[in-house]
Every structure is written in structure tokens, then in C-alpha cells.
Amino acid sequence: MTDLALHRGISTHRIGAMILRYWYLLLSSWPRLLELLYWPALQVITWGFIQYYIAQNASFFARAGGTLIGAVILWDILFRGQLGFSISFLEEMWARNLGNLMMSPLKPIEFLLALMVMSLIRLAIGVIPMTLLALAFFHFNVYSLGLPLIAFFCNLIFTSWSVGIFVSGLVLRNGLGAESIVWTLMFAIMPLACIYYPVSVLPVWLQYVAWALPPTYVFEGMRALLIENSFRVDLMLDALAINIGLLVASFWAFLALLRSAKNNGSLLSGGE
């Protein structure tokens, strides 16, 4: 009955099963779908009007049209990407289903790959309408950024997955008592990632910390593109290099936290 050959290596079958599980869940719950749309829409409308107001009163922002609203959209890719990953993981904790999954032939890497795909799906549901709102209300077309947008997106989504993998490992190890980390950790890097202002605004010593974070390169790159009309490939490559390191480190941390969870028996409790 069971195809044992599939137990060697990574199985797309099992990854597909997990994506199907989260897809069923999304379709079964309109509040979950609404939540995906609600905040991004609210964000873009609020920041769009702020950008309008500032542009009317400051010549620099009038020239640098779109930096604020562009930053909001890119920040949401980062934040929603991580949430999309982590919430799918939390669904297993809330449902007390993790034991079933851990006891099945599903491998940790397959589980994480399924969560990555789900973060993309959830992101698309939330962010695509957000970009259309920005176009309709504020005439800001994020897609006009062209190919650089792909570089921005990839770097941001890689960072969001690294953070998602790490916080999921923390919740796995410490139970739902650590759930608040899922919602707050990304905000800790918000001031350092220089979303709405250039890195040069920070004190010099803090600039070193900022440049250790891949999103900093993306937001600097976005400003360079919108203000100076130049695409900084060097920034994107630096961000990619750090992202690769972060992804490897987060996966290693996840496995270490999983092992620790198995050591202290928290997979059986999963609670607080």
C-alpha cells in the first residue's frame, strides 16, 4: 500500500499534501482570507495619504515620489512573508496536529518547503490587491520597477523565510508560550532595516548592524532606483550572500531546536 521508494530523498508528493492541507484550511475559513487582505490594504491607504501630504509640502519627497508607498509595499512583503510562513506552522500547533506530522514520513525539510510555498500563496493573496490599490488610489505602480522588483522580492522573501524558520523552531521547542515571538520579531529589525529612511541617518556604529541585515540593502536599493534611477546590483548581490547564510543558519537552528524539543518531550505537550 505504501510506496517506500518515496521515502528516499525529498518527496514532492508529501510537500503537495501539506500545501493541500493549508489550502483546505484557507478555503474553509473566510476570516483567515479576510485577515490576509485587511492589514495590507489598510497599510497602503494610510501610508499612501501620508506620502501625498508630504509630497505637497516638501520638494524632495515630491521628486522622490513613491519612496514611502514603495517602502510600505516592500516591508509588507517581508513581514507578510514571514507571517505567512509562521502562521501556517502555528496552525499545526493550534490544531495539536504536529505529533501526527512528526510521526508520518514527512521530513523536516519537506515541511519547511511546504511552509515556504504557503507563505508565497498567502503573500500573493494579501499583497497583489495591495499593489492594485496603490495603483488605483495613488498612481504608484510597483510593477513599473521592472526586473529590480524581482531582486527586491527574492531578497525580502528569503529573509522572511529565515526568520520564519527560526521562530517556528523556537515555538516548536518552547510551545505556544513563545507564540508572541512570531508576531513581534520582525518588528525588532524594522528600525535597523531603514525602511523609510536611508542608512546614513543612523549613528555610525548602528550602521554596521544595519548592513548585516539583508532588507537594509533592499530598501537602499529601492531608494536608489526611485530617486536616482539607478539599479544597484552590488547591493542585491550582497543581500543575497547574507540571505544564503541566514537560510542555512536558520535551517540548522530549526533542526537543533527540533532535536531539543524531542529531548525535552515538548512535541507531546505542545502547549504553554
Next chain:
Amino acid sequence: MTGNDKASSWPTVADEISSAAIEVDRLVKVYKQTRAVDGISFSLPRGSITGLLGGNGAGKTTTIAMIMGLVLPTSGRVRVLGHPMPEDSAAVLGRMNFESPYVDMPMRLTVRQNLTIFGKLYAVKDLADRIATLADDLDLNDFIDRANGKLSAGQKTRVALAKALINQPELLLLDEPTASLDPDTADWVRGHLERYRKDNNATILLASHNMLEVERLCDRVIIMKRGRIEDDDTPDAIMARYNRTTLEEVFLDVARGRANGAKEGAR
């Protein structure tokens, strides 16, 4: 790990067929200051049904969790279907399954959706047919398209059992399989488990507080207390040894520390 140990972690086909379904060797689990499992050893032949008895905190769930690979032992070894756990878990997880009150099926998904997902995870062939068979066998048809969260406790238990049987496992680990079931349904589930074992030569290890269930189903009983094995034999032999007519009386003797006295009396 020594060279010999390493060699033994890759069993040949002959080893797999001849080996016991579960081999537990001097297994220890220590949580901080608590010795949850304290050096237990046992071996379960294929095709057997064994009951794991003991009061709360006796170490039953931890033992089963170590067999499944959900908890790592502090020391000792576990082999499942001839493979060391958890090192070689990929070779056996598709051939075993479990049901436990410590886990749930996703509540918002329907029974059919849940079984579909787990069937895919276990790479079950002809999945729709398998789900239809299980739905007939476990009487799920009336609520198979209802969300799991809207089922009664008894219906949920049957769904959990269907999930545990989805891959026709060679080894089935059950923790309180008939909890929350009315006597009629519980009896019917026991009958199903007996038939499943017989038809598939499956090995079943079940932890239960229901002594009648253990007496009826199990051809062997392992009694645990404070992480140790207190007794290990057939139900009849254990009852004779304690000079009791039911396992419940034996359980009370063990739980209340009257075991030695009862055994002495029997002699």
C-alpha cells in the same frame, strides 16, 4: 557508535523479516530530575497485541513516544521493524502509525480532507478506494464530509483510528484507543482491531486504562510503575501470579504497592 553498532543499523532483508516488531533495550528517559523511564527492556514479536498498563506517570506514553521517535532516549536503544529509531526512522515511519489523545486531527478540515492529506503523506496508492474502505469499516460515511471539529468525541476517535489505519501499518501504536467511546462502539472498535491484526499480521502495542479491553485484546501485558517494568506476561499468567481474577485487581495491587504481598500469597 562502534563499527559493529553501525553495521547493525543497516539490516538485511532477512534481518527485517526475522526481527521482532519492536525491540527495546535498557531504555532510559530522564527529564531534568525525573526518571520517566528507567532502564526497561522488552521485545514484541510480529503479529502480537501487547498491552502497556500502568497508572498516570508510569512511563507508558514516554515509552511509546520513544518508540515512535517523538522523544529521544537518554540512553538505551529502540529498534522498530528491524531498524534503529530514531536514526533510521525514514525506513519505518511509512510502515507504522499511531493514535493518541495527545494529538488531534485538524478541526476545520472535513474527515475526507484529513484522510486525503494523511493518505498522501503516507503515499497510499488508490487513496480514494482506501478511504472508502475505511469509511465502510469504521462507519464514517454519515459524517465523512463534515468538519472534524463538529464531530462527537466518539466520532473523532473513529476518525483518528481511520487515520492510524490509512497506510495499513505493520505496526500500530495506540494510546487509549477506545477512550470517549460508548461501550457498544468501543466493543466494535476492539473487534475491528482484532480483525485488522489477524488479516494483516500486524503488531499492536496499546496503552490503556481499560482492563477489560486489555484482557480481551492482548496476548501479552507489560505493567509499568514509576518508569520500570513491574510485570510482563500473558494476562492469564499475570492474574494467576497475583491470585486475582481480573487485571483490574492486579492493576490495583501494583498501583497500591500490594504487588509483592499478592504474589507471595499466590505462592
